[in-house]
Amino acid sequence: MSHAVEAARPAQTSAWHMYRAMVSVGVVCGLLIVGVFQATLPIIERNKAEALRSAIFHVLPDATTSTTFRFDESGGFSVVKGESAGMPQVYAGYDDDHQLVGLAVEAQGMGYQDVIRLIYGYSFVDETIIGIQVLDSKETPGLGDKIENDPEFLANFERLDVSLGEDPSALARAIVPVRHGNKTHPWEVDGITGATISSKAIASILDGSAQYWVPRIRRNLEALQGGE
């Protein structure tokens, strides 16, 4: 009889001990995480904003300030104040005289190894893409990763033609990749020998994005020029 009573007591205490341990550890851990999160949040946001700005100014070299625009089919472009609100959005670049220099657009798509993320600069005056910067890529080092730095390849994007055709809802001619050395038209992308698929990926990412954005940007130029 006494044995049964003694055996019952430790079991009861044990359950309470279990809850106590887990809950208290859980609470302390939670506080720690939230604390560090709040402390690092401003630093992280600042870093991200800086990285984005440097990318925007890299592809729009004449711009000195930038405004973010959100887009929806019915309302057109509207300014996004403060933090970015997620896609779809574009970044308008203005020079010192508050004139619209061009727009920077982020795009992504499947490369050889994994998804490639890039940003490109569009100049509406020339109707061309004036520069790209690869933001994120896992292409083969030494081969595919040439898309990031190879000067010959990047020269493709200094005046890549993206003018609109008769029908202003699409590009006159799609951006197409060609084999290395075979570029004859300004809307072609000269590929990199040994990195065919990565080069093609860049062309197709740009084409997909430009087909969507260029007509919409041109239709709403005033809204974009006014922002700032």
Next chain:
Amino acid sequence: MAASTKSSTDDFIKGLWKENPVFVQVLGMCPALAVSNSARNALAMGLATAFVLVMSNVVVSSLRHFIPKEVRIATYILVIATFVTLVDYVIQAISLDLYKALGAFISLIVVNCLILGRAEAFASKNTVARSTLDGLGMGIGFAFALFSIGAVREIFGAGSLFGTQLFHDRFQDWVVMILPSGGFFTLAAWLLLFNWVKQRRTKTQGDSTLALSEGAAR
């Protein structure tokens, strides 16, 4: 007194060589190999893991009488996950570049068998002081092992170390080293070296023991 000092330095030293987590115990490589393709990434990953290991050892050890054994694994994982989350945010704040390179693998430190293993095997049964030393030893041993893999991969795969070019322009990069297969081969090569050294040691020890016993017999 002498015996206890010996055991505390031993706690630290064993993690570096004799019981090195990667080369001897072959533990905890999983999440780390993927980001060991350059010396910088490997070292950062190794140190991040070491940090989590030490902190979790300290916490587990100080709470070892407080946590009932039925919920110990769950609590250990909770503690480890907390520190990993911390490290994740701290790295993001320090260097966005490094964070992009390491990516989701920082979070994967939480399933590194090494950390849970040490918590269970050592920290839950020893004092905070000894657990800290154990964590430090194992952590540094792990970081060192990861660094040696990363350094080899970077030197042969990109001809550089920490970004500075080492070789002449005409050096043909062994691209395979930067690729995942290179990780496997490099780890295999280091393990081979370790095994070979161990074999030779036991052989010479065996020879000398043999000689001793023969001498004693005479």
Next chain:
Amino acid sequence: MNQESLWSILINASLVNNFVLAYFLGICPFLGVSSKLDTATRMGGAVTFVMLVSSICAFGIQAVLVAIDAPYLKLISFIAVIASTVQLVEMFIKKFSPTLFRALGIFLPLITTNCAILGLALFQTNKGYSFVQCIVYALGAGAGFTLALVLMAGLREKLELAEVPDVTKGTAMALMLAGLLSVTFMGFGGLGG
């Protein structure tokens, strides 16, 4: 919003970016598990199933976390869910198929610390996959994992009968094999594009 096609995701997860041979995830069972073909297939199946369930749960959790704006709880919640899923799967199998349970033995609890499952949850969250994309991703990853495991087990079975230098016996040999397999799988590059 991720715009990858389902086919591309499937090929990618199972072949091009194979979880074991490209990301080094799930190596513990890969190297430690006995080199029997039979066990490998069963382990692969169990992992695929857990991956599927975890993927769905992770998708749900991420949605909740975004709604309550607590992104820092991601890791802890994922781990908790994975551990519970494995427990549930174990109880489920034990009840409905004791033979399968006995066959899997110790592997089931081992899956909890399998980096591949957590890796899957983290990757799909980072890529922002939709629900259907998550399912396809999990199936592809599981299939790829099983494939790698089966290939490895088959090769090791043969190796048992071959004469290899003492120094290489064990893990070193397994790693070299894995390296060679990894190189082979590189041939799938570009398939998902």
